[in-house]
Amino acid sequence: MGGKQSTNAEQSRPSTAPPASRGSDKKTPAKTSQDDSKTTTASRQRSEKTKASDKTTSDEPSKRPSKKTESPPPRSRSADVSKRNRTSASSEAKHDGAYIVKDIENKKKNKLLVAAIDFGTTYSGYACLTKDEFENNKGDNSEIHCPTWEREGGLSYKAPTSVLFRPNKTFHSFGFDAEKYYHENSDNIDFKEWYFYKHFKMKLYTDKDELTQDTIIEDSREAGSRMNAVDVFAAVIKYFKEHLLKYFKDRNDDKEYFDNNDIHWVITVPAIWDLKAKQFMKDAAAKAGISGDQLTLALEPEAASLYCRKVPVSVETTKDGGKAIAAMQNGSQYIVFDQGGGTTDITVHEVTGQNTLKEIHQACGGHYGGNTVNAEFFKFLTTLLSGPVIKEIRDKNPSEYFDFMTTFEHKKTSFTADEKSMVTVRIPVVWMEVFKDNTGETLEEALLDSSYNGKVTINKDKLRMKYELFRKFFDYSINNVLKVFEDLFKKPAIANIRTLLAVGGYSESSVLINAIKQKFPNLTVIVPKDPGLAVLKGAVLYGFEPHAITERVSQYTYGVAMQKPYDPDVYDASKIATVRGRGGKRMVDDVFDKHIEIGKVCKIGEFEQEHDYYPLVNEQKIAHFEFYASELKSPKYTTDTKCQMIGTFSVELSKAGRIFLKLNASGTEIIGIVREEETGKESRAYFSLM
Numbered sequence: 001m002g003g004k005q006s007t008n009a010e011q012s013r014p015s016t017a018p019p020a021s022r023g024s025d026k027k028t029p030a031k032t033s034q035d036d037s038k039t040t041t042a043s044r045q046r047s048e049k050t051k052a053s054d055k056t057t058s059d060e061p062s063k064r065p066s067k068k069t070e071s072p073p074p075r076s077r078s079a080d081v082s083k084r085n086r087t088s089a090s091s092e093a094k095h096d097g098a099y100i101v102k103d104i105e106n107k108k109k110n111k112l113l114v115a116a117i118d119f120g121t122t123y124s125g126y127a128c129l130t131k132d133e134f135e136n137n138k139g140d141n142s143e144i145h146c147p148t149w150e151r152e153g154g155l156s157y158k159a160p161t162s163v164l165f166r167p168n169k170t171f172h173s174f175g176f177d178a179e180k181y182y183h184e185n186s187d188n189i190d191f192k193e194w195y196f197y198k199h200f201k202m203k204l205y206t207d208k209d210e211l212t213q214d215t216i217i218e219d220s221r222e223a224g225s226r227m228n229a230v231d232v233f234a235a236v237i238k239y240f241k242e243h244l245l246k247y248f249k250d251r252n253d254d255k256e257y258f259d260n261n262d263i264h265w266v267i268t269v270p271a272i273w274d275l276k277a278k279q280f281m282k283d284a285a286a287k288a289g290i291s292g293d294q295l296t297l298a299l300e301p302e303a304a305s306l307y308c309r310k311v312p313v314s315v316e317t318t319k320d321g322g323k324a325i326a327a328m329q330n331g332s333q334y335i336v337f338d339q340g341g342g343t344t345d346i347t348v349h350e351v352t353g354q355n356t357l358k359e360i361h362q363a364c365g366g367h368y369g370g371n372t373v374n375a376e377f378f379k380f381l382t383t384l385l386s387g388p389v390i391k392e393i394r395d396k397n398p399s400e401y402f403d404f405m406t407t408f409e410h411k412k413t414s415f416t417a418d419e420k421s422m423v424t425v426r427i428p429v430v431w432m433e434v435f436k437d438n439t440g441e442t443l444e445e446a447l448l449d450s451s452y453n454g455k456v457t458i459n460k461d462k463l464r465m466k467y468e469l470f471r472k473f474f475d476y477s478i479n480n481v482l483k484v485f486e487d488l489f490k491k492p493a494i495a496n497i498r499t500l501l502a503v504g505g506y507s508e509s510s511v512l513i514n515a516i517k518q519k520f521p522n523l524t525v526i527v528p529k530d531p532g533l534a535v536l537k538g539a540v541l542y543g544f545e546p547h548a549i550t551e552r553v554s555q556y557t558y559g560v561a562m563q564k565p566y567d568p569d570v571y572d573a574s575k576i577a578t579v580r581g582r583g584g585k586r587m588v589d590d591v592f593d594k595h596i597e598i599g600k601v602c603k604i605g606e607f608e609q610e611h612d613y614y615p616l617v618n619e620q621k622i623a624h625f626e627f628y629a630s631e632l633k634s635p636k637y638t639t640d641t642k643c644q645m646i647g648t649f650s651v652e653l654s655k656a657g658r659i660f661l662k663l664n665a666s667g668t669e670i671i672g673i674v675r676e677e678e679t680g681k682e683s684r685a686y687f688s689l690m
């Protein structure tokens with residue numbers, strides 16, 4: 001019987017009806033199979049199986065149920081709420097959330113300046129543009145201000161994502177300054193008690209399942225010191241904030257110009273990051289003094305795509321026979337490939353208007369960025385010299401250790417696909433001395449007996465490698481990237497796309513770009529000028545035009561927890577709820593009622609099909625919803641490992657009658673609207689998604 005009811009329940013939803021309430025607040029009651037006012041067996045059966053997550057009688061989310069009902073509430077969810085992996089307090093449901101969203105949007109719109117922070121795995125930076133400048137040069141990237149950072153031998157628009165803290169955990173320095181101070185003072189300062197972090201953004205990926213405000217981050221050294229990850233991120237964001245305010249103050253003869261309240265901040269995050277990592281970034285921003293109503297998170301490939309709107313993609317013959325450079329036309333589809341130091345982020349976009357884009361394929365990728373080339377080189381060094389030798393150099397001669405790694409980085413970035421000669425990397429003498437002290441032989445001697453004989457030679461302080469060997473360091477990342485593309489092109493919707501927009505610093509590598517061109521000869525690969533700045537500058541534009549993105553592909557399946565009648569063929573007995581449903585029916589708990597499926601194209605601002613729910617008992621005064629996100633297409637239970645709770649929402653009911661819930665998860669937040677059938681009363685919940 002349970003199975004039959006389950007079918008009815010699905011049918012009762014207007015699967016064939018026009019999408020209820022799409023794009024408006026107009027309420028279209030879901031088409032149901034029976035009139036709820038008639039207390040027929042059928043309606044009761046139906047109401048039981050579609051009973052919502054109306055399981056508590058609590059006034060507030062996450063509080064124990066009050067004694068409002070005469071019959072006991074089905075089961076307290078409060079314990080679950082606090083135990084499970086909620087994203088954070090800010091994802092707590094807020095009544096009238098949609099209005100709050102509008103209000104916040106307007107506040108951001110009125111800010112005088114947009115400042116974006118690109119927090120990269122390898123390099124980070126900020127850029128800004130005033131509202132006036134944006135309005136006068138709409139869509140033009142050239143006015144965007146990007147500070148320069150001093151490094152050895154020049155200036156750079158981004159600085160290494162390295163940060164140094166004093167023994168008392170106060171911020172000391174960032175970027176090139178942090179690296180220089182740390183490496184140049186190792187002889188006169190004992191840095192053991194200090195904290196030095198580098199490439200720490202990867203932590204948000206590697207620890208994504210356990211990420212919280214308490215996540216600890218170990219510093220870059222072996223047995224390094226530990227700090228709260230959120231404090232490390234917050235310190236860097238705060239540093240950028242103060243750097244920017246100082247820039248404007250200095251520029252205006254020390255007169256006050258902008259203060260933090262005038263700024264709408266945009267922080268970029270990889271599209272493939274999950275909700276917790278995004279929430280973590282918001283928490284870090286809040287700690288740095290950037291409040292939620294002045295902060296937007298931007299997806300890195302979306303930002304890059306906005307930046308590239310005006311990038312020339314082809315040369316066209318004009319009517320008068322001349323030649324013109326054409327940018328992407330309306331309807332053009334292209335792949336955005338953001339290849340940074342850590343992540344490979346791939347999305348597919350379509351131009352929908354002069355300044356608007358939509359996402360047509362869910363973001364995919366992995367962690368095959370440029371730093372994997374360095375990691376492969378490191379593996380090679382470990383084989384050549386042994387782990388203990390490298391460890392000793394790193395611990396006792398950090399400056400020489402760092403020098404060699406930096407030399408490799410320079411070699412890597414200047415290495416081209418056409419290079420066919422031996423590659424020379426200068427190796428600090430200390431490396432060879434420590435090797436000899438540990439092994440009793442010189443590196444030259446050791447090489448003769450190793451598998452690298454003939455491929456690697458040492459001449460004084462020069463380590464020379466055959467081209468093929470050096471090229472191999474790129475294999476891991478390139479092979480993985482090609483595999484992601486191969487899988488992507490198997491999808492019919494993508495198979496005919498012929499344009500690839502390559503951004504991110506690693507896209508400057510001809511080794512990478514040539515490998516892609518060789519594998520996919522029909523693809524036009526476009527690398528814009530300064531590909532490493534596309535995300536950063538695009539994020540500034542996104543701050544002014546968040547509505548430039550018109551559709552997104554859902555990154556998760558979204559739904560709510562509900563109870564259904566127990567059917568032994570469908571549900572596990574362990575899921576039977578302690579409290580019975582109408583007519584004493586056994587119910588199962590934690591059923592995932594799917595509202596939006598992963599991969600679904602959602603129009604920004606439009607609501608999805610509404611679902612209807614019934615209170616479990618007539619006395620029920622509160623409907624309590626638990627909202628979940630899952631990586632699965634059709635999760636069965638909200639307790640499945642790949643499900644995470646994103647918030648809860650309690651609605652006070654005027655009467656224990658049918659209610660409807662519709663969701664919108666196309667933007668940076670999820671908005672749920674609950675409507676009571678009888679009174680038409682609406683309540684809204686808002687949870688932050690990005």
Ligand SMILES: Nc1ncnc2c1ncn2[C@@H]1O[C@H](COP(=O)(O)OP(=O)(O)OP(=O)(O)O)[C@@H](O)[C@H]1O
Nearest residue numbers: 120121122123340341342343370413504505506509
């Ligand atoms: N010419 C080049 N050849 C090869 N690699 C390069 C070149 N220029 C930059 N890179 C690499 O690009 C990476 C940095 O790119 P980018 O600044 O876009 O990364 P990020 O934003 O720090 O990382 P992510 O976006 O993954 O968080 C580094 O690994 C760097 O070595």
Ligand SMILES: [Mg+2]
Nearest residue numbers: 120340504535
């Ligand atoms: Mg990046």
